[in-house]
Amino acid sequence: MNEIIFSCNDLTKKYGKETALDNISFELGRGSIVGLLGPNGSGKTTLMKIANGLLQPTAGEIKIKGMPVGIGTKSIVSYLPDCMSLPEWMRIRELVKFYGDFYADFSARKAEEMLKSLGLDNETRFKTLSKGNKEKVQLILTMSRNAELYLLDEPMGGVDPATRDYILDTIIAGYSENSTVVISTHLIADVEKILDTVLFIDKGRIVRSDSVDSIRSNEGKSVDALFREVFRC
């Protein structure tokens, strides 16, 4: 494995009596697109939130580039939450400026080029955009950072197939060989074609970790087919 960018050590998260993450440990190297795949309620979002300092673990820890989650890791991690988090009152131009002000690795030029290709007016207020365009703008801003680690939580949740394709293209366009992208989703068929590695998560446990090539050659099936088999109700 390349240099370790993300390590999760004996991580546990409990909400009262409910265990969302159950003593999970894994490592991710640089330069790959990883699918964090699991059904609803499997612990994907909780893991993402802990990695971004939005939740504190009950036990264990996450280290990013060897650092515990904090201000240092936030400057190298680009996070896309599973909800609209951008201030609704800002214009697109102001949002680009906002990202540029706070993230040293943000490329305003890259963001403006991608926004231009969408045909969006920079003076448009975020609240007036359609749901699909809001998702796209949020993703463009996230992927316009030259971050070392991208954590994308359900980037394709609730959008039409055409928008899904746009999102995948944007992820690939923003990704560089030196960075790692983690995509949390349950829409396997859509993301499968861009994944290098997959982590199957179920009831807060990592139940399988493998490369996509290995799954295809050893199992003789797609990741989507394997997912359906593993998580059959």
Next chain:
Amino acid sequence: MLGKLFKYEFKALSRKLIPFYILVLLLALIHSVFTGFTQGSDLLKDYTMLALAYGVMFSLFVISLFAVSIFTFIVIIQRFSRNTLGKEGYLMHTLPVSAASHIFVKIVTATVFYIIDAAICVIAVLMLSAGMGANFGRMLEVAAEGIKELPPGTFIFVTNVAVMMILATSYSITSICTAMSIGYTSNSHKIASSIGVYLLIYVIHNMLSQALLQIMMPALAKHAPADIGATAYMKFMNLWFMGINVFLIAMIAVLFAVCCYFVKNKLNLE
């Protein structure tokens, strides 16, 4: 980073509060001009509709003066709720900035806007006075003469009172932010929980201030002036207000630490 946080915080609050400030000043101006025209004439007696309009205008002006601080209060709470504890929190708490910086910026900016509120109200009342024909030149002369008569220590006293008012405002905002940061850890009834925590903070504050008063009274009594001369009385009052200010600073520090702890470790975003 702190400067950038301030920039966006001021921008976010200004866009809602500045139009309201303009409205208050506009009402004051209209009322002032109206008063200037009608004063000394029988216009209001002769024209019922004009008198009615004057009454409505005056009522609107008085309501707007009271509404300024209420509106600011609502805007500040809404901003903290959305930006720190709501969906925008996903963006704000993943910026490379500490939780303490976020809270600090919120409290300072809100305090500044309360000071602006007070300034707007003073300006509005002065505008109204001008319309009524107030002689500001004479008023300043009287004030200047009065200042000469004031006992030594008055400047320190006024400073102490001004500092106390600013600290009391900051304290109120800090206690609201703390109450919300604790109340929002609840999965349901977040607002009711926040009000509950605020009442608890209020009770604790009162208990502490009473206890402190009991402890400090004997010490203050020692310094109480034997003769009730103005200079000695001023010194005593300054000591008293300094004590209050130190108490407020300590309370703000404690609540700030609690608020930061909850925002950093117990965040429960929507």
